[in-house]
Amino acid sequence: MIWYNITIGDVITLHLVWLLLMTSSMSQAHFHPHDHASCIASALASAERACDALGLKFTPVRRRTLEILVSEHRALGAYDILARLDASGFGSQPPVAYRALDFLTANGFAHKIEALNAYVACTHPGADHSPAFLICRVCGTVEEAEAAPDRGPLARAAREAGFAIERAVVEAQGLCPACKDPVT
Ligand SMILES: [Zn+2]
Numbered sequence: 001m002i003w004y005n006i007t008i009g010d011v012i013t014l015h016l017v018w019l020l021l022m023t024s025s026m027s028q029a030h031f032h033p034h035d036h037a038s039c040i041a042s043a044l045a046s047a048e049r050a051c052d053a054l055g056l057k058f059t060p061v062r063r064r065t066l067e068i069l070v071s072e073h074r075a076l077g078a079y080d081i082l083a084r085l086d087a088s089g090f091g092s093q094p095p096v097a098y099r100a101l102d103f104l105t106a107n108g109f110a111h112k113i114e115a116l117n118a119y120v121a122c123t124h125p126g127a128d129h130s131p132a133f134l135i136c137r138v139c140g141t142v143e144e145a146e147a148a149p150d151r152g153p154l155a156r157a158a159r160e161a162g163f164a165i166e167r168a169v170v171e172a173q174g175l176c177p178a179c180k181d182p183v184t
């Protein structure tokens, strides 16, 4: 199913949203070759714009933490992130990483993957969304999709039970295209 979602800002942008049955998939761009340098640059630029608009401080450590996450497209644990922050001159004290990660997750620039106790950059920050994660168990690449908890079998079950879903996290583990069909 395809539908159009029109947001009115300075310009009207048109988003195509692709909905599958259980968890709809926004795109599998990160599972496929792409211009990763511009991917990193545009993620940082859009976070910077969002922080400006919301009056949030995009400090150097917050920026570097997001850059570390965006560079990977896979979930990184806090200590992995801390080691990279340390290498970038931000020090080796755990609160340095945790405070930056708290900022990024609280403001929608990154998500925590509970199953891995690790973090990924959000692929469409700013949008109010319920993420679903497709996690490759071999290479660790994470693709973010849209869970759409108000539709599908989970929503139906909740309705029948008289339950109001406020938050649903979908973390699917499996194999990405490259790990499923390795080139020999
Ligand atoms: Zn990329």
Ligand SMILES: [Zn+2]
Binding pocket: 111, 121, 122, 123, 124, 125, 129, 131, 144
């Ligand atoms: Zn997200």
Ligand SMILES: [Zn+2]
Binding pocket: 136, 137, 138, 139, 140, 141, 175, 176, 177, 178, 179, 180
């Ligand atoms: Zn993989």
